[in-house]
Amino acid sequence: MKNLTLSIIAVTMAFITVSCNQVSNKNEQxxxxxxxxxxxxxxxxxxxxDTIAAPGVSETPNGQQTTAxxxxxxxxxxxxxxxxxxxxxxxxxxxxxAAASAGKKLLATLNKxxxxxxxxxxxxxxxxxxxxxxxxxxHINENVGNIHHQREHLASLGxxxxxxxxxxxxxxxxYQDHCPMFNDGKGAVWFSENKEIKNPYYGSKMxxxxxxxxxxxxx
Amino acid sequence: MTIKKKIILGLAVVLIAIQFFQPLxxxxxxxxxxHIERVYAVPQNVKAILVQSCYDCHSNNTHYxxxxxxxxxxxxxxxxxxxxxxxxxxxEFGDYSVRRQRNKFRAMAGQVKDGEMPLxxxxxxxxxxxxSPEDKQVLIAWFSTMEDSIK
Numbered sequence: 001m002k003n004l005t006l007s008i009i010a011v012t013m014a015f016i017t018v019s020c021n022q023v024s025n026k027n028e029q030x031x032x033x034x035x036x037x038x039x040x041x042x043x044x045x046x047x048x049x050d051t052i053a054a055p056g057v058s059e060t061p062n063g064q065q066t067t068a069x070x071x072x073x074x075x076x077x078x079x080x081x082x083x084x085x086x087x088x089x090x091x092x093x094x095x096x097x098a099a100a101s102a103g104k105k106l107l108a109t110l111n112k113x114x115x116x117x118x119x120x121x122x123x124x125x126x127x128x129x130x131x132x133x134x135x136x137x138x139h140i141n142e143n144v145g146n147i148h149h150q151r152e153h154l155a156s157l158g159x160x161x162x163x164x165x166x167x168x169x170x171x172x173x174x175y176q177d178h179c180p181m182f183n184d185g186k187g188a189v190w191f192s193e194n195k196e197i198k199n200p201y202y203g204s205k206m207x208x209x210x211x212x213x214x215x216x217x218x219x
Numbered sequence: 220m221t222i223k224k225k226i227i228l229g230l231a232v233v234l235i236a237i238q239f240f241q242p243l244x245x246x247x248x249x250x251x252x253x254h255i256e257r258v259y260a261v262p263q264n265v266k267a268i269l270v271q272s273c274y275d276c277h278s279n280n281t282h283y284x285x286x287x288x289x290x291x292x293x294x295x296x297x298x299x300x301x302x303x304x305x306x307x308x309x310x311e312f313g314d315y316s317v318r319r320q321r322n323k324f325r326a327m328a329g330q331v332k333d334g335e336m337p338l339x340x341x342x343x344x345x346x347x348x349x350x351s352p353e354d355k356q357v358l359i360a361w362f363s364t365m366e367d368s369i370k
Contacts, residue, residue, distance in 0.1 A: 128316040135319075152329050156322045183325065184363070 075117040077164050078171045079109045080133075084161055085193055087140065091154055094203035096147040103140030103150070110134050122167050129167075133160040151201050155188035162189055165216060173218050179210040189213070237290040242297035245304075247279040253313030254278075265361045269309065272337050272348040276303030279310035284344075299341070321369050328362035331355055 083106035090098035136153040182188035182201040330336040
């Protein structure tokens, strides 16, 4: 009987510890998240040097401001486009697993974007698009086995990318294609690096369905 | 006393013990200004379906059944609601960007059409949350109209 009481106490204690840990773990996790963000921000400051880069460009001395304008010119959506294209190509070949990992990569790329490099007047628009795009990339990553759902998110991503290209241009020539059937006949846009039509929304079922709406030249 | 009895007794004690650890309840008295019903005109018939089948997991106000306090089910439910609200929260719909709102309407139509939502694990217990074919039609039509109207 003594053993029994002991074991009961032990189990209860263990349980309480576990449940308490869960709570503190969650707290740690969220604090880790914030530290990740701040880390990224510091890492993504290439010209940091020995000066400690303070957030908010306006407060920094003149020297810093010129580097900031140099950075503005350098901002490019090329890495996002690259990841989008490999995601699109995975769906063209009906490969849900490849699409999922491409989605993961796109999410990582979006999270790595150096927000300070984005011109101030486009910042808000970029943030809205990026927040949305991250959600789609995440869902595509989570939906192995449900390629239809991955494709629904690709359709929304296509619109995000369209707006990004309108805002920042593209460093490689892209073809804006249109699939009239997808989304219950409302149609969906996609971008391709090739002029030849390869429809990512239906894959092998209707590979050549769709048409080029316009050619976007690199600038 | 056999080992078996000890184990059973131990489990019983654990079950009783965890009843004392209740997750926070997802309930709000006020309907915030960002609630979809205050941002858009939601037709009565649509609203009735949303209340019945969606708000439990996708708003800041869950209608809890009596057994929802029984652990460990309550934890499971709390996790579910947390996840549901992350994906879509009707109470905070007005805070979403226009882009996000439009995409949410589109996604909602798709999820209902494909029978993905409401989750089968939820409708298993909440039989009244099951969407009839008519309910689905009503929802899809409204979501689709909303998606087009906020372009």
